[in-house]
Amino acid sequence: MLQQLGLLPMGWLLIALIAVFASVAFFVGRVRAERLLLSGAPELHSRPNYHGYFVAMWAVLPAILVALAYALGAEAVSRGQLTSELPPAFELLSAAEMQTYLDSVAQAARSTDYAGTDLVFTAVTNRYLEIQGGLNIGALALMVFGALGGLVFARRRLAASFRARSLVERGMESVLFLCAVVAIATTVGIVVSLLYESIQFFRVVPIWDFLFGTRWNAQTEAEFGALPLFFGTFMIALIAMAVAAPIGLFSAIYLSEYAGPRARAWIKPILEILAGIPTVVYGFFALLVVAPAVRSVAIWINETLINTGLATEPLLAAQPTSALAAGLVMGIMVIPFVSSLSDDVINAVPQTLRDGAYALGATKSETVRNVVVPAALPGIIAALLLAVSRAIGETMIVVMAAGKSARISMDPTSDLTTITVQIVSLMTGETGFDDPKTLSAFALGLVLFAVTLIFNVIALRVVQKYREKYD
Known part of the structure; x- marks a missing residue:
């Protein structure tokens, strides 16, 4: 019986019980308030629904506390109890080996497929399920008694003058x-x-060498100069924003100021579809279509320059994967972030500002350029900031279309890498968390966080300036 209870999907069961307690307690409180009215009591201070909400709150609160305690501590209590009951031979295992063994027991218990294992493992798994079942029964009992106690306590406090x-x-x-x-x-x-993990890393690698070093070879724990990663990240993000910012902003201006209702009804949903396409699909598109096209154009430019005598050797790398290909596709991906949000903020500009400009003799284009866009500038900056953050944090497109070479090159047709790609590469594998290779990923994340924070502060300053001007 306890083994079966150990297999219960406790998460959904606890949520269902909380919902039942809330419904029953609300009904009890509301009925109690209505009976006070029917019994000739003075007019209620609060409506019956508020009495129901009050009782429901007191019934749900103990149940939620028990559920949180179970979610946070049940697994630790189960493993601690199981460890204390293991045979003395298990004391020879190290902490890491014991953790791995307990993980295997928990996995077997969840899958219920351990019949063919050895007798000791089967017995340990069965005991783990019994402990889990006991905890499940205890949690359910505490939830029921706690909810009933809260319900009774709250119901007794109800009265006509109760606030x-x-x-x-x-x-x-x-x-x-x-x-x-x-x-x-x-x-x-x-x-x-x-901060903590980055400090551990900077104890091994000087922060100056990390921020301004030009050679990155973290896989062999030899060189941790992250400047090529910063360069690749911002170069690809810059290419992406060079595509997304004008197209997205001009699309928003057209949709809000020039397009008719019929055109808007077709164009806006089509633009927003771009936001729902998975990034891996964009990665395939960049790898199979854009990257070969960029390489072909780069080869044609090299041949043209050489044939005309303007160059003696190829000027462009024309590699199969390139920063330009990744940036172009990334720019297409973030167009909806700019266009949709900018369209909303432009539409939010009061019509009185437009009417005032028209009354002074301004044309439509002059009104848009001198009145509407400046008034909507705080929202437009927020949209651009969101797009930049999205571009900086993108990983899949860069992995598939930009390559993984950590280098500093102004040639957009060469392959580059970004901070996020390196974080993924460093955090995969079996390297320990105290290894400089793994710790460098936290240092990269900290730098990325700091850069994003700086962008936010600058954007807030600009927004504050123009908000004061147009309030």
Whole structure:
């Protein structure tokens, strides 16, 4: 029985129980409030629904706390109890070997396919399932008793003068505040983890050599000069924005100011389809179509320059994969981020500004150039910033179309690599987390985070300036 309970999908079961508790408690609280009215009590301070929400909150809160405790500690408690019951022979295993063995036991328990294993492993897995089943029963019992206790407590407090609405609103404020705290704590946790691992890396490799070194060969733990990675990242992002910024912005201006309703109904959804295409599809398109085309054009330019005597040797690398191919396709990918958001902010510009410009004799193009676009500039900058962040963080297109060569080259037809590609390469494999090769990935992530933060600060300054001008 305990083994079967250990196989229960506890996550969905806990969510279902919380939903049931909330529904039942809301019904109980609402019925209680309605009976107070029918019994001749004075007019209620709060509507019956607020009484239901109040009871539901008190019923759900203990259940949620138990569910969180189970999600955070059940696995650790199960493994700790199982480890304490293992035979003395297992004490010879190292911490890493014990962790691997327990992972195998947990995997076998989830798959229920361990009948052909040795007797010791089978017995250990069965005991693991029994422990899990016991914890499941305990969690379910605590949830039920906690929810019932909260329901009874809240129902007894209901009365005609009870301020249920105020308490419910305070409870929702607390929930919103908790969500904000979780978001801030997540950001702080990301920054702290990046900083800690990066500091470990900079103890081995000087930060100056990392930021300004021109040779990157982290796979052999020989050279960690990341300047070629920064160069490749920004060069490809610059090519992408050279494509996406004008096309996306001009598309948004056309759709919002010039296109008729029929044209807008067709063009805008087609543009937004680009945002839903998987990046791996863009990678295939870049590898199979754009990269060969770029190489062919580069070869033709080289031959033309040589044949006309303007050059004695090829000027362009014309490699099968290139930064130009990746940047062009990446620019197509981020066009919807610019066009859709810019279209929304341009449409949000008050019509009175346009009417005032027309009244002063401005043409439509002059109104768009001198009034509409400056008024919408904060939103346009936000759209461009989102597109830049999307381009800098892209990995698949670069892997497939730009190559993995860490170099500094102004030739866009040569293959380059980016920070994100190297992070993926460094974090895959079996290298330990205390190895400089792995730690360098955290240093790269920290630099990428810092650059994005700088872009955000600059954008906020510009937005603040123009917002004050047009408020």
